[in-house]
Amino acid sequence: MSEKNNPYDVQTTGHVWDETLGELLNQPPKWWWIGFHASWIFVVVYTLIYPSWPLLNSHFKGLTGWTAIKEYKQDMKEIESVRAKYESKLPGMSVAAILADDELSEYAVRSAKVLFGDNCAACHGAGGSGNPGFPVLADDDWLYGGSIETIEQTITNGRRGMMPKMGGSQLTDVEIDKLASAIVAGKVIEEPLYMEKGCVGCHTPTGTGMQALGSANLMDGIWRFAPGSKESVAYTIKHGVNDPSDPKTRDAEMPKFGGGKLSDTDIKKLAVYVYKLGGGQ
C-alpha cells in the first residue's frame, strides 16, 4: 500500500500515521515558489522605502522619507504654481481692472465661489438669490450702488443704514397705512404725506432713494424687507430701521469683512463674483 502511494520514492518526513500514511516531501510548484519569494522580497523592499515598523518611541521613517503630508504639501504647491499666474497679478490691480480682463475675472469668479459660500451665502443665499431680510445680490437694485468699487467698499467696511421710526409722535396709524398703500402701489410721490412728513429728505422727490445714504428706491417692485406687502412696509415706517430708540426696529446690518477677516485679494475676488451674479448696475 505505502509503496503504491509513493511510486517515485520521494523522501518522506518520516512520520507515519495509521501504519501506512506518510507525508511526502514534494517541492511546491515552481510558480508558487516564485510567487512566495517575490512576495516577501516586495514586503522587505516596501517597508524599507516607506514608513513602516513601529519602534519604541516612534516608528521607522523609511529610507525615502515619504509621508502623506509631504505629498499633500507638494500637490498643493503644484496647484499654487498653476494659480500663481493669476494670483500674483491680483493684489496690484484695481477691481475695475480685474473685471475688465476676461480671463482674470473668470479666475476671480471661480476662486471666489468657495469664499462666497463660506462668508456670504448664509445670509444672501447661494447664487445671491437673497433671503427674507437680506438683499438679493443677483438683481440690479443696489441700496449703496452697484458699481464694482462700491461693492468692494460694501464688503470691506460693511453697511449699517438707518431709518428713524415714524410711528408714535410723527405719524398716526392711519397716515402710516396711507403711505404704505401708496408705496406698494408705486405711487408714493403722489401722496401729500410723503412731502409733508419729510420722507422726501432721504428718499428724494422722485422716490428713487439716495445711494450715498442707502435709502431705498420706493418706486420699483423690489423690497428690502420681504415680503413686499402693505403690512411689511407699514411695519418698517412705524418702527424704522436700526433705530436704537425703538426695540422693535428693523435690524439690517452687513458686517465688515475687511480689516483682517478677509484679505484684500479675497475681497476683490468676491466683489467681482457678486458683480457678475446679476451683472451689476
Add this chain to the structure above:
Amino acid sequence: MSKEERGAESTIYEELGAWHVNTGEETIHAKRMPGRFRTLKYFTSLVWLVYFFGPYLRYGDRQAILFDIPHRQFHFFDITILPQDVWILSLVLLFFAILLAAVTSTIGRAFCGYFCFQTIWTDAFTWIEEKLEGKPAARHKLDKAPWTLKKLRLRLSKWFFWLLISMFTGISFVAWFTDARQLWLDLFSLQISTVELVAIALFTAGTFILAGFMREQVCFWLCPYARIQGVMYDSETILPTYDFKRGEPRGRLKKGGVPDDQGDCIMCNQCVAVCPTGVDIREGQQEGCITCGLCLDACDTVMDKIGKPRGLIRYASLDDMLGKPEIPLYKRPRVLVYFAIMLIAISGILYGLTHLGSLELKVLHERQPLFVLQSDNTIQNKYVLKLLNKTDRDAEVSLSVQGPKDMQVKGIDKPLILHKGGVTPHTVYIKIPKESLKESRIPIIFTAKMSDKAAVAKYESMFFGPE
C-alpha cells in the same frame, strides 16, 4: 461494454498518447527556407516601418500624428480630435475588430501569420539568431552545450542586438505620445521624464522577453486573439491544409521515386522543420497554426525536387478537401454581415471626420436663482456659455441670441477670443419686461459664429419667469 465502444475508447487514448503540448520546455528552432510565402511575409513585415518612422512625420510646426494625452488631443495631420469626438475612436475599433473577423473567416489567421507584432518580431529575432549561431541543428547543439567563453560571446552578442531592437521598439512606442524629436534629445541629455522612461523600459523588457524567449508560447498560451480567431473559421475558410487523400499513406522515398502504393508525402519532415510554432500540419488544422504558409513553401520545394506537382500542402478550405462545391464570397452570410458592419463603421467614421466642426457651444442656465426681478420691472436670467474652440489656433467668435422681440441682451456686444483647443466660459444676461411675459418658459436660441471660418454652433436654452 461492446467491442465497438471499447474500440472507440482505445482510439481516444491513442490520440491522447500522441498529443504533445510544448509548454516551453522545448525551444523551437525553425528552419528558414525561401519561397513565395516567405517573400510575402518579408513584404507584410514592412507594415511595421510605419510604427518606427511614423512619429517623425511633421505637419506644419508639429508632429503629424500625435496622441497628446496631457492635453487630451489627438492630432492626425490637419485633423485634431478632442475628447468630445472620441466616439469616432470606438467606431475605428469596431471597424478593425470586424475587419479581423472578416479576414479570419475568409483566409484564416492572416493577421497572426503575416502582420502580428509577436510573429514579426520573433521572426526578426530568430533571423539575428541564425546569423550569429547558425542553422537550427547548430542552435540546438549550442543550447545543450556547457557554458564556455565562445557560448557566452555568442549569447551576449545575440542579446545585445535583441536589446537594441527592443529599445528602439520602446522608444518608437513612446514617440507616438510625445514629440519624437524632443524625446530623442531628452534621452541623450538624460532629461527624460519618469513616465517616458518607465514606458520605454517596460516595452523594452516586454519585447526582449516575449520575442526573444517566449515566442510561440505567447501564441499558444497568452494571446487571446489566437483563440478568438480560431473560432471564426468555418468550413469555407481557406487554411494551409495537408491534402491527406493525396499524401497518405506516407512512406519514404525509394530509389527511382515514390512507389505506386504510396501517397505523395515522403516523410521528409520539412513542413515541421520550418514551422515557427513547431506544429505538424499533417495532423490537421490546430491551435498552434498561425497560417503563415511557411510549410507550403517547404513542401513545394520538396515536391519540385521529386518531380511531383506542388500543393500537397496548400491553402484550401475544409469543403474543398471534402469535395464540396465552393461557395462564392458574396453568398456567404457571415462575410456579408461582417462587411455590412464594416460599412456602417466606416461611414460613421467618415461622417465624424467631415463633421468634426471647429466650434461647440453649450449653455448652462443659472439655477440659483432661476430668474431675478430687476428694478425696471423686467425679469433677468443668467446664462453661462461654454464655447469650445476645436481648431488649433485662437479664434474670434461673435454671439447672437434669438428670442422674444422685447428682450434685452447683455454680454454679446463685443466678439470673444477663444483659446485654441479649449473651453472658454462667457456670461450673458437676458432681460424681458415682466408684463410681456406670457409664459413662464420661453425658448431662447444662442448662436455662436466663428468670424474667419464658416463654423456656427447653436444651442437652445430656456428663459424662465415667474409662474
